Amino acid sequence: MTVTAAPTGVRAVDRPAPPGALRIGLARIGLELRLYLRDPGQVVFSFAYPVIMLLIFGSVFGGETTGPDVRFEDYFLAGIAATGIMLTSFQAVGIAIAEERERGDLGRLQLLGTPPAAYVIGKAGQVVVTTAAQLALLLTVASLAYDVPMPSDVGRWLTFGWVALLGILAGTVLGIAVSPFVGSARAASAGITGFSVVLQFFSGVFFVFAELPTWMQQVAAVFPLKWLTQGMRSVFLPDRAAAGEVAGSWEHGTTALVLGAWVIIGVVVCVRTFRWRRGEG
Amino acid sequence: MTTTQIQPAVRVRGLVKRYGGRAVVDGLDLDVHVGEVFALLGPNGAGKTTTVEILEGLRRRDGGEVRVLGADPATGDRAWRARIGVVAQTTGDGNALTVRETLDHFAAYHSRSEETDELIAAVGLTESAGTRAARLSGGQRRRLEVALSMQGRPELLFLDEPTTGLDPVARRQFWSVLQRLRSGGTTILLTTHYLDEAAHLADQVGVIDAGRLADVAPPDEMGGDLRLRSTVRWREDGGFRTVVTTEPAVVLRDLLNTGPRADLPDLTVTRPSLEEVYLQLVGAAPVAETGTVPSSTDVQGALR
Numbered sequence: 076m077t078v079t080a081a082p083t084g085v086r087a088v089d090r091p092a093p094p095g096a097l098r099i100g101l102a103r104i105g106l107e108l109r110l111y112l113r114d115p116g117q118v119v120f121s122f123a124y125p126v127i128m129l130l131i132f133g134s135v136f137g138g139e140t141t142g143p144d145v146r147f148e149d150y151f152l153a154g155i156a157a158t159g160i161m162l163t164s165f166q167a168v169g170i171a172i173a174e175e176r177e178r179g180d181l182g183r184l185q186l187l188g189t190p191p192a193a194y195v196i197g198k199a200g201q202v203v204v205t206t207a208a209q210l211a212l213l214l215t216v217a218s219l220a221y222d223v224p225m226p227s228d229v230g231r232w233l234t235f236g237w238v239a240l241l242g243i244l245a246g247t248v249l250g251i252a253v254s255p256f257v258g259s260a261r262a263a264s265a266g267i268t269g270f271s272v273v274l275q276f277f278s279g280v281f282f283v284f285a286e287l288p289t290w291m292q293q294v295a296a297v298f299p300l301k302w303l304t305q306g307m308r309s310v311f312l313p314d315r316a317a318a319g320e321v322a323g324s325w326e327h328g329t330t331a332l333v334l335g336a337w338v339i340i341g342v343v344v345c346v347r348t349f350r351w352r353r354g355e356g
Numbered sequence: 357m358t359t360t361q362i363q364p365a366v367r368v369r370g371l372v373k374r375y376g377g378r379a380v381v382d383g384l385d386l387d388v389h390v391g392e393v394f395a396l397l398g399p400n401g402a403g404k405t406t407t408v409e410i411l412e413g414l415r416r417r418d419g420g421e422v423r424v425l426g427a428d429p430a431t432g433d434r435a436w437r438a439r440i441g442v443v444a445q446t447t448g449d450g451n452a453l454t455v456r457e458t459l460d461h462f463a464a465y466h467s468r469s470e471e472t473d474e475l476i477a478a479v480g481l482t483e484s485a486g487t488r489a490a491r492l493s494g495g496q497r498r499r500l501e502v503a504l505s506m507q508g509r510p511e512l513l514f515l516d517e518p519t520t521g522l523d524p525v526a527r528r529q530f531w532s533v534l535q536r537l538r539s540g541g542t543t544i545l546l547t548t549h550y551l552d553e554a555a556h557l558a559d560q561v562g563v564i565d566a567g568r569l570a571d572v573a574p575p576d577e578m579g580g581d582l583r584l585r586s587t588v589r590w591r592e593d594g595g596f597r598t599v600v601t602t603e604p605a606v607v608l609r610d611l612l613n614t615g616p617r618a619d620l621p622d623l624t625v626t627r628p629s630l631e632e633v634y635l636q637l638v639g640a641a642p643v644a645e646t647g648t649v650p651s652s653t654d655v656q657g658a659l660r
């Protein structure tokens with residue numbers, strides 16, 4: 076009378092439940108970092124690009140000022156830091172996913188029944204680490220080579236922390252969110268990079284934002300980069316520089332709101348559209 | 357409640373899959389029993405990969421009933437996935453992780469997993485354990501795929517042309533890996549274009565043609581009547597004579613008793629190989645004339 080077989084009759088195996096999303100996610104952070112470091116293109120691009128930008132701006136505009144007596148070097152450091160965050164989050168993630176899909180890495184994750192949350196944890200962890208390293212390098216070069224003053228009070232570093240973190244989160248989830256729509260790895264690389272460059276022009280990274288045409292300012296205000304850049308200015312520029320902003324203030328509330336909204340939009344799009352493989356019919 | 361009904365590991369009834377209105381799988385029935393090795397044969401485009409990927413839960417079906425380890429693959433959860441292993445027909449380009457790093461990493465995805473060293477040895481990658489996947493040869497990447505598919509000790513393995521691209525030594529090595537898995541109780545569904553592989557490994561062979569199962573049988577019984585006909589062949593007058601018969605012993609006795617000479621140069625008696633039966637099943641070879649046993653006089657005539 077002892078029926079030991081599983082209800083289906085298939086060989087009963089006392090198989091423990093598979094590991095949870097967090098455990099796999101932590102393992103994935105290590106894997107993602109290792110893959111990142113072994114991709115010379117990625118490393119050079121995300122670490123050297125911001126520093127080279129700084130060198131170019133430093134030599135072209137060195138000594139000039141804008142608005143209420145703000146040095147160009149200081150003004151543009153904020154934009155470059157914001158761009159760096161976009162680079163290591165949105166751009167790096169969007170391109171990497173297209174490559175992973177092509178290499179068959181994502182197909183494997185699907186076959187293993189990997190929880191999507193574990194994948195997101197891995198990506199986010201990798202982005203946080205690489206962005207932190209990149210910003211540390213950038214700020215070191217800026218303060219040593221261009222005497223850009225680093226904030227001395229805790230309040231500003233807190234602002235730096237939450238602005239950077241929201242930017243990283245938004246960039247990561249949006250990078251994942253666009254991945255189903257960008258096509259092949261080659262197309263993803265061209266499309267995402269092109270979009271990012273245009274966005275940089277619109278968002279006050281290459282020019283003083285307040286001097287851009289109004290329509291450009293309005294377009295830029297829809298996207299996260301403008302807010303990320305403005306948030307960074309509030310960290311690296313003196314308080315009087317707020318008068319030079321379009322709104323005449325740093326608008327921290329709006330910044331948090333817009334970046335937060337993009338995080339939520341990104342998560343919703345990810346949940347609804349993310350697929351391990353392309354074109355299942 | 358004294359008996360437990362043992363259901364097959366895979367049960368498919370009337371499976372249909374359409375692409376652009378064309379049914380590429382068209383009413384397929386299939387049973388794979390627990391513990392058996394089932395080889396799916398069929399021409400290119402017959403629908404093998406489509407079928408297997410539906411069973412793996414990677415493609416949706418348009419009709420029919422599918423049960424894999426008691427669950428519908430279309431809604432299979434993680435616990436269900438953990439019980440199956442898969443080698444897909446195509447292998448990706450591989451990434452910058454080494455063989456060992458890859459296996460060590462993916463061990464974290466299973467509640468219990470094989471030792472990395474044992475897996476590496478089992479698929480013959482010991483020499484390349486420190487090589488990045490992207491730099492492995494095609495056959496070596498294939499072996500890595502096989503190792504990954506076995507890592508979580510699955511109850512059911514799907515292998516879509518697992519040995520395509522493997523050299524003959526690696527292929528035999530792989531066969532012994534599969535035989536070990538089978539004796540450990542793993543159920544295996546594999547597709548292959550190598551008839552010798554099917555004959556060597558499989559308990560059951562299914563031939564799929566145009567989206568339907570044309571025949572299912574153990575490899576040495578496949579083809580039914582076709583299989584019973586032997587061909588007796590010998591050399592005579594600078595040419596070959598052949599007789600197709602269901603009773604080769606009778607033909608041989610007649611030949612030896614009535615022939616003028618005792619020796620029959622190059623005498624062979626062959627039964628159709630699985631390959632010949634397969635070619636007939638998929639309509640690529642003419643079915644041999646129904647063998648009539650030649651009379652003694654025929655044989656004498658033939659020998660004269």
Ligand SMILES: Nc1ncnc2c1ncn2[C@@H]1O[C@H](COP(=O)(O)OP(=O)(O)OP(=O)(O)O)[C@@H](O)[C@H]1O
Pocket residue numbers: 356375380398399400401402403404405406407445
């Ligand atoms: N995603 C798809 N879209 C359209 N048609 C498809 C798709 N996948 C498969 N087919 C068609 O379905 C048929 C069966 O393909 P399938 O890959 O299952 O064949 P197969 O038996 O595995 O062949 P092979 O031995 O070459 O691997 C083919 O005619 C193929 O063109």
Ligand SMILES: [Mg+2]
Pocket residue numbers: 404405406445516
């Ligand atoms: Mg196939």
